[in-house]
Structure formats: C-alpha cells, structure tokens
Amino acid sequence: MHVSYGSTLTSGGLDVGKFGENRKHIAKPIVLENGSWIGAGAKIMPGIVVGHDSVVAAGAIVVNDVPPMVVVGGVPAKIIKNL
DSSP states (O other), X not given: OEEOTTOEEOXXXXXXXOXXXXXXXXXXXXXXXXXXXXXXXXXXXXXXXXXXXXXEOTTOEEOSOXXXXXXXXXXXXXXXXXX
C-alpha cells in the first residue's frame, strides 16, 4: 500500500446523530489492503476499506468502501475505471 503526499486518513470524529452533552467521539479503523494506492491530497474517512490493488485519485474524498481493483475519484469518490 502507498500513501502519497498530503493525503489525510481520518479514523475519528463525532457522532453527528447526537447533540449537546450526549455527543460522543467515534473511532473506526481504516483498512488499506495490499497494493492499494492513495493519491496526493486524497481524504479517507473513518471506517473505510480500500480494496486490494485499487487506486484513489488525487484529491478524492472517500466516504464509502472501495472495491478491489478499481480507480475511484471525485467528491465524493466514485468508481471511474475497473482495473
């Protein structure tokens, strides 16, 4: 797996379903499988799995799991090519 310059992997945040004092911090692991590549400046959100041999394009924001052997890009990231 490769992570390019300026990328952000964010594994924590706030539970937006709760307000006030009931709001809790959440933490969900990010999984980057073998052969995956995260492009420069991409953002990976909590709990995401990037499948093996997949590419996240530069500047993409990934809010859903990425299947194996695809290229995703955009905001939010969508499949743009099968490998």
